[in-house]
Amino acid sequence: MNKEAFPDIPLEAWRPTKNTLHLYCQIVGKIRLAMHPRMNHWWHVPLYVTPRGLSTRTIPYEGGNFEIAFDFHDHKLVIMTSSGKIEDFALYDGLSVADFYGSLFSNLSKLGIEPKIRPIPYEAPSTTPFPEDTENKSYDKEYVERFHQTLVTVDHILNEFRGRFCGKSTPVHMFWHSFDLALTRFSGKRVTPRDGAGTVEREAYSHEVISFGFWFGDDKVPAPAFYSYTAPEPAGLADEPLSPSSGKWAESNGAHMALLMYEDARNSDDPQAAVIEFLESAYHAGAKLAEWNVADLHT
Numbered sequence: 001m002n003k004e005a006f007p008d009i010p011l012e013a014w015r016p017t018k019n020t021l022h023l024y025c026q027i028v029g030k031i032r033l034a035m036h037p038r039m040n041h042w043w044h045v046p047l048y049v050t051p052r053g054l055s056t057r058t059i060p061y062e063g064g065n066f067e068i069a070f071d072f073h074d075h076k077l078v079i080m081t082s083s084g085k086i087e088d089f090a091l092y093d094g095l096s097v098a099d100f101y102g103s104l105f106s107n108l109s110k111l112g113i114e115p116k117i118r119p120i121p122y123e124a125p126s127t128t129p130f131p132e133d134t135e136n137k138s139y140d141k142e143y144v145e146r147f148h149q150t151l152v153t154v155d156h157i158l159n160e161f162r163g164r165f166c167g168k169s170t171p172v173h174m175f176w177h178s179f180d181l182a183l184t185r186f187s188g189k190r191v192t193p194r195d196g197a198g199t200v201e202r203e204a205y206s207h208e209v210i211s212f213g214f215w216f217g218d219d220k221v222p223a224p225a226f227y228s229y230t231a232p233e234p235a236g237l238a239d240e241p242l243s244p245s246s247g248k249w250a251e252s253n254g255a256h257m258a259l260l261m262y263e264d265a266r267n268s269d270d271p272q273a274a275v276i277e278f279l280e281s282a283y284h285a286g287a288k289l290a291e292w293n294v295a296d297l298h299t
Contacts, residue, residue, distance in 0.1 A: 001153065001156070001157075001271070001272040003266070003271060005149065005152075005153040005156075005271075005272075006150070006153060006262075006265070006266040006271050007146040007149050007150060008146070008266075009143065009146045009147065009150055009216065009224060009262075010223070010224075011216060011217035011222055011223055011224065012222075013143065014140055014143035014146075014147070016136075016138035016140075017138045017139055017140040017143050017144060017147075018143075018147070018179075018216055019125040019126070019136055019138070020097065020136045020137060020138045020139060021139075021144065021147070021179075022124055022125060022176070022179045023097045023100075023121060023124060023125070023126060023130070023133065023136055024070075024077075024091075024097065024100050025047060025054065025070075025174070025176040025179065026121055026122060026124055026130075026176050026177065027097075027100065027101055027104060027117075027119075027130055028047065028056060028068050028070075028077075028104070028176070029045060029046070029047055029056075029176035029177075030117040030118065030119075030122075031056070031059070031068065031104075031108075031115045031117060032044065032045065032046075032047070032056045032059055032068075033045050033117070034115050034116060034117050035059050035060070035061060035115050036056075036059050036060070037060070040203075041170070041184075041203060041204055041206070041207075042200070042203055042204055043170060043171070043173070045175070045176075046173035046174050046175050046176065046182075047173065047174045047176055048171070048172075048173055048174065049151045049152060049155040049172070049174065049181070050069065051152070052069070052070075052071045052072060052073050052074075052148075053069060053070035053071050053072040053073070053148055054069070054070040054072075054151070054174060055067060055068070055069040055070070056068045056069070061112075061113050062112075063081065063082075063083065063111075063112050063113075064081060064082035064083055065081070065082045066079060066080060066081045066082065066111065066113060067079070067080050068104075070091070071088075072144050072145060072147070072148040073145075073148075075090060075091045075092065075139075075141060075144070076088045076089060076090050076091055077089055077091060077100075077103075077104065079104075079107055079108060079111060079113075081111055081113075085111055087107035087108075087110055087111055088107070089103045089104075089107060091139055091144075092139055093137075093138060093139040093140065093141070094137050094139070095137060095139055096133060096134045096135070096136065096137040097126070097128075097130055097133035097134075097135075097136045097137070098130065098131055098132060098133050098134050099134075099137075100130075101119065101130040101131050101133075102131065119131055122177045123177045123178060124177070147216070150214075150216075150224070151174070151181060154181050154214045154226075155172050155181060157272055157275050157276065157279075158172040158181065158183045158212065158213075158214075158279075159172050160276065161183065161212065161276060161279050161280075162183055163299065164298060164299055165185050165297055165298060165299065166297060166298065166299045167185060167186060167187070167188060167296075167297040168185075168186040168188060168207075169183065169184065169185050169186065170182070170183055170184040171183075178215065179215060179216065180213045180214060180215035180216075180227075181213055181214050181215075182211060182212070182213035182214075183211070183212045183213060184209050184210070184211040184212070185209065185210050185211075185212075185283070185297075186207050186208065186209055187207070187208040187209075187210075187287075187290065187292045187293075187297075188207070188208075189207060189208040190206060190207050190208075191205070191206070191207060191208050191232055193205060193206065194232075205231050205232075208231070208232065208290060208292075209230070209231050210228065210229070210230045210231075210282070210283055210286040210287060210290075210292075211228065211229055211230075211231070212226070212227070212228045212279050212282065212283070213226070213227055213228075214226050214227070214262070215227070220252070221250075221259070223261055223262065223263065224261070224262035224263070225259050225260065225261050225262055226259070226260040226261075226262065226265065226275055226278060226279070227257050227258060227259055227260075228257070228258040228278075228279065228282030228283065228286070229252075229255065229256070229257045229258070229286075230285075230286030230287075230289075230290060231255075232290075233255050233256060234286065234289035234290045235289070236289055237249075237256050237285060237286060237289055238251075238256040240285035240288070240289065241281065241285070242258055242260075242278065242281045242282060242285065243277050243278065243280075243281040244260075244264075244268070244274055244277055244278065246260060246261065246264040246265075246268075246274075247259065247260045247278045247281065247282070248260075258278070258281075258282040258285070260274070260275065260278040265278070
């Protein structure tokens with residue numbers, strides 16, 4: 001994988017576009033949440049990377065099934081049904097979240113699809129209801145294309161890493177609430193959720209996990225980064241070594257997260273190898289201290 005697969009994508013250069021895309025994805029993701037049959041650990045919720053953008057994959061409805069897909073090459077949103085019908089509309093700078101919401105639901109209605117969602121952002125860069133949000137409307141095509149290229153690269157790496165594990169694992173998927181591409185490995189052990197855990201956390205962390213992923217930066221970590229965490233967190237996790245040496249432990253909400261900054265990986269001699277090395281070191285740190293049966297779980 002050459003370095004062109006790792007485009008420069010500094011957070012502040014495209015933060016308005018990132019925020020707008022995040023909200024677009026929440027609207028589409030909430031439709032999948034509302035209409036797809038429930039799956040364990042919220043696996044019916046995320047979006048998936050495609051050669052052209054992001055997709056809900058197949059969602060059933062009364063007339064058959066349908067898919068909603070972001071096309072970041074032709075810059076449009078496409079709705080396709082199993083009956084062969086297609087509706088789409090353009091994505092462009094100035095398309096507000098409110099207009100995106102209205103266009104999406106209007107086009108779904110033309111296809112006989114009537115989803116019911118709670119039209120309010122969830123842990124997002126805005127609290128304004130989607131139909132009222134005229135502030136978030138940035139769509140910089142250059143950075144959208146860099147965003148997609150980064151997703152394609154990270155999806156490739158996480159899928160390679162996923163193939164090294166023969167235990168229960170999530171697909172590589174994009175959680176639209178936190179706007180990160182994620183992969184989770186399971187030890188097979190059920191755990192008792194922590195006191196005060198809400199519905200989302202209780203389902204997501206009903207079993208022992210080590211999670212890995214990538215996000216484009218936020219207010220807490222204001223730059224793109226690869227990450228990993230172990231839940232429940234075993235004692236001494238942050239004392240374990242990470243590799244390469246640019247990998248660091250960071251405290252987050254009373255727990256610890258392994259971080260490898262995207263720029264450190266991108267500027268290394270072999271970015272793909274550096275990321276895989278980081279993921280492996282974070283996995284072995286958590287698996288050793290949580291006493292996973294590593295030998296039986298690796299291919």
